[in-house]
Amino acid sequence: MLALMPTRFRKAVCLGALAWALWPSAHAFADTAAGSHGDPVAPLVMSLAIILLAAKLGAELAMRVGQPAVLGELVFGVLIGNLTLLGFDRLAYMKTDAAVDILARLGVVVLLFEVGLESTVAQMMKVGTSAFLVATLGVIGPFALGWGVGALLLPDASVYVHVFLGATLTATSVGLTARVMQDLSRSQSNEARIVLGAAVIDDVLGLVILAVVTGIIGAAEQGGSLPIGALLLIVGKATAFLVGSLLLGVWLSPRMFRIASRLKARGVLLALGLAFCFFLSWVASLIELAPIVGAFAAGLILEDIHYRDFADRGERTLDDLMKPIGAFLSPIFFVVMGMRTDLRALAEPAVLGLAGGLTLAAIVGKQLSMLGVVNRGVDRLVVGLGMIPRGEVGLIFANIGLGLHAAGKPIIDGNTFSAVIVMVIVTTMVTPPALKWAFSRSVRAPAPEPESVKQPAP
């Protein structure tokens, strides 16, 4: 990789690598730096400096080989996170650092808000049927295939294990696809809207599936019955949130900004927009949806026309104000996601068979979702590929499985858990190049020229 770079650039990288190797651990250093100020921000700023530089270096290399920037951020994250395998563990603290973690999470909230701002509720409604069908088929496909793979490769395990494995493959992780669409300047395409809408619905379906599966297993173990009431409550709460927040938001947003536009304080538009995003993220988490679902909904609801008063007096639009914040925070999420990818999971022979089966089931199964597209002129393959990433949701499922038991054995054991991790790694890594390829082969969509969008307008 180094050989491909121009000399001067290579020199800089080598110097950087040298400086890095000579440094004592940033964290240990920062700890001793408590001194008279003892500011806990010291280790964080050091971590952020490293993460931001890694993100940009990764993004640059990815783009030079024609890939979305986020792939480079992930890969450089993986490299940093797995330096421990080479005996270099000075940066390993970043994988578990609470401050880095919270900024990464804030980064993906801000990203989904940004992406939501690029579409309106009306535009989402137009692809609503497709999104719903895509979500439903995208759950059925991997569920059935995952169950089958479980039955085939773990014949001795109980049927509950097979069902649970199927469930683990269902949920789509929306953050990565949102970011790839942004990198490719396609966030405003119908394909992106269908995938993002479907991923939101997936989040609701995931809640339901988790409740059903754990309910069935619990009932089987303790002889109770399936908690139908609890299930209905979950579906009801989640639906009420999605519909309610959209209706309330659509009513409230223009009024809120009309009042706010009378304020003289600086930065009112940005503060109010962010507060709205954060508030809906929190409400989403209250009803056990992912906070990013709320952030995306907030972005959809807020529309340029609501804050026209601000634009009329020469202030920037909210999209514009959010860009630097997203550019700062969202790479943190992807570098950290990469860092937490333990490559050793890929090197366990005992696991690889099951891992391969699950990964195939996850990828192939999600392609069923493309049949759900009813809108015309939509590239079905882009939708199918966009639904691939599983991200952290699969891991959350698997984690719950570690604590569940059927016939005295845990539903998910250590090996199965490792196989799920491999599935998450592979689905995350294949999505950026797959989407890039799918868009580039598509001649139908009259896309904006990506190169011209790279540089924001003056």
Next chain:
Amino acid sequence: MLALMPTRFRKAVCLGALAWALWPSAHAFADTAAGSHGDPVAPLVMSLAIILLAAKLGAELAMRVGQPAVLGELVFGVLIGNLTLLGFDRLAYMKTDAAVDILARLGVVVLLFEVGLESTVAQMMKVGTSAFLVATLGVIGPFALGWGVGALLLPDASVYVHVFLGATLTATSVGLTARVMQDLSRSQSNEARIVLGAAVIDDVLGLVILAVVTGIIGAAEQGGSLPIGALLLIVGKATAFLVGSLLLGVWLSPRMFRIASRLKARGVLLALGLAFCFFLSWVASLIELAPIVGAFAAGLILEDIHYRDFADRGERTLDDLMKPIGAFLSPIFFVVMGMRTDLRALAEPAVLGLAGGLTLAAIVGKQLSMLGVVNRGVDRLVVGLGMIPRGEVGLIFANIGLGLHAAGKPIIDGNTFSAVIVMVIVTTMVTPPALKWAFSRSVRAPAPEPESVKQPAP
């Protein structure tokens, strides 16, 4: 205050207050919302939504009564933080929440970077002599008066207590003054540069004073001698940082950005600028300076001309990209600073005498600093008033005093600590109106019209 607002605005505030009172605790809610996602970002986003709204409401009210926005942020922070006195403790968790705390600290780092960007090293050098003299006199004045107040009001305490009290009054907290200057669109005035430069030098002097005073007390207690070597090391390290980082930065920065301008990835300028700011903040903390000193130095070093290549291809300047990030993060710092202000400290009769004496010594003593101004056309009163805020540095000193002993008694006892807190509160609260007044009475400086700057250029 409510009566001053227009009806519609008042209605919104009342509705907001009602909704707030009816809510269960955001934090308790968020805790139960762990659910299938269990995202620790949930309580944070709720806190941020409240803080951002409080900041803007406070800023608005402050501006309507002709005060800098930051005063309103502080006051609304104080109101939220002291709701516990009215028995409402649902929001009290924010005072100690680790995630809110780290974002607040990041906010002041970003603020000082922003303010640093508005000046160049050359411009700072022009006021360097003034800044140095202002810092030195601004240490001598409060030190002497603080010692005197201690001797007068605590006649039974040892001389070490008096010396330590004097030392506690010396350090200037630069964050607040930087923000007031920004609010008043005066960050580029010579007055601002002198105060900010002097505050940076104060941070070094503060380290030295702390080392001398604790060294003397330690020597007196244990019969050792003053650690001259350690003192010289501190001064040497701090001076080496300031001079070294300026020289290295001035040499490195244009080269770094020239290489970076060849990169095609989006957001390189912002990422590199932030990484540079974070790196110097960390280096500053390594040698026990405040991280914000490093951030300010980074801002000074980076100059528009270094990243002209980016501007030439139509990208925004770094100042411009930092604005939304600062507008998001810096109010968090001031609202949280307000929240942590315990008003009960103002209601302890036993403490008020000493508190009044210390506060007077702190304010009057710092006015000696204005004699250090040697540049022409500089409003000395603005400089003197700008040096008033003590912020957290005084508290750090007092905190160390709690752990030091002379003749078997702690140097700083509970009552004295409370008096120091009152001093910090008062110096923080008087600075914004004092500076606003000083600038408005000054006819000399041909200032940009503040009103026209409120709205950023399109």
